[in-house]
Amino acid sequence: MKLYSSLAAILLLSALGTDALAFDNPLVQQRADPHVTLHTDGWYYFTATVPEYDRIELRRARSLDALGKAKAQTVWRRHAGGPMSANIWAPELHRIDGKWYLYFTAGRHEAPLDIRLYVLENPAANPLQGQWTERGQLDTGWESFALDATTFAVHGQRYLAWTQRPPTTDKHVTGIYIAKMASPTAIAGPATLLTLPEYPWERIKFDVNEAPAALVKNGRVFLTYSASATDANYALGMLTAKEGANLLDKSSWTKSPVPVFASSEATGQYGPGHNSFTTTRDGKQRILVYHARNYRDIPGDSLHDPNRHTRAQIIRWRPDGSPDFGQPVSDNK
Incomplete structure (x- = not known):
């Protein structure tokens, strides 16, 4: 009976995959506001707020547990002044109509908490490649603190x-x-x-x-x-x-x-x-x-x-x- 139970457990793990039961937490150290998407290419893409609040990073891995060791690539940095120059927060990566979009929050160096929503666009198949273009502020209909x-x-x-x-x-x-x-x-x-x-x-x-x-x-x-x-x-x-x-x-x-x-x-x-x-x-x-x-x-x-x-x-x-x-x-x- 003990052998049968062990075999059944092994078969269950094989059928579900190890990530169906538990993960190697924490997955990524010092990354807040995490956003993960499993794309059709079989990669998990990850982005999050970095502690310095100064850039947007992307990384990818074949499993969630591997994200912590995956190379983080900076795809965009804050401006020196004006819009998008402070508090780069909460990026999210989405694939829409054949392009990648990064939605994120940013303030101004002279007013870091006067934050708004912004968008970047990339037509490449792999968002860690290609060119990210600033598409400007995402207008919500009125001007106030937005994130x-x-x-x-x-x-x-x-x-x-x-x-x-x-x-x-x-x-x-x-x-x-x-x-x-x-x-x-x-x-x-x-x-x-x-x-x-x-x-x-x-x-x-x-x-x-x-x-x-x-x-x-x-x-x-x-x-x-x-x-x-x-x-x-x-x-x-x-x-x-x-x-x-x-x-x-x-x-x-x-x-x-x-x-x-x-x-x-x-x-x-x-x-x-x-x-x-x-x-x-x-x-x-x-x-x-x-x-x-x-x-x-x-x-x-x-x-x-x-x-x-x-x-x-x-x-x-x-x-x-x-x-x-x-x-x-x-x-x-």
């Missing part, structure tokens, strides 16, 4: 989701917006505000809803976001809509009243958030990619602490078809 753009498609319609300060307030509050896209560099029509910080867990130190990420499965669109300060209080919330609903109608979305992913003393992981989603190589399992620290206390401003490391874990599913993110897994290296 963390992501894009996704449902039933052939592409959407942009992002974070921005509402045009009607001077308060330091950010919400999640959505709009249809007319092209990879422009939205079509007005934006819809989906959520603002309203629960106590979304308003610790700062009133923040930011960093949306979309997961489409089981007939629904799950839109995760991060809330509160970027320390141990950082946590994931989630909005849910039916796949066939009008995603530009706020009433189509249901908001979870509690965090769906948060710090865990049991596993020693704090401030998990700013996630993206990818899949196993066979496409059968969805993966949550996120950053977290392995300690709670941070002296000074948490944005100046470089140790938000990239991590990943398999998503489990509840009987009702909604994702169960569980708790952030322990470091295993």
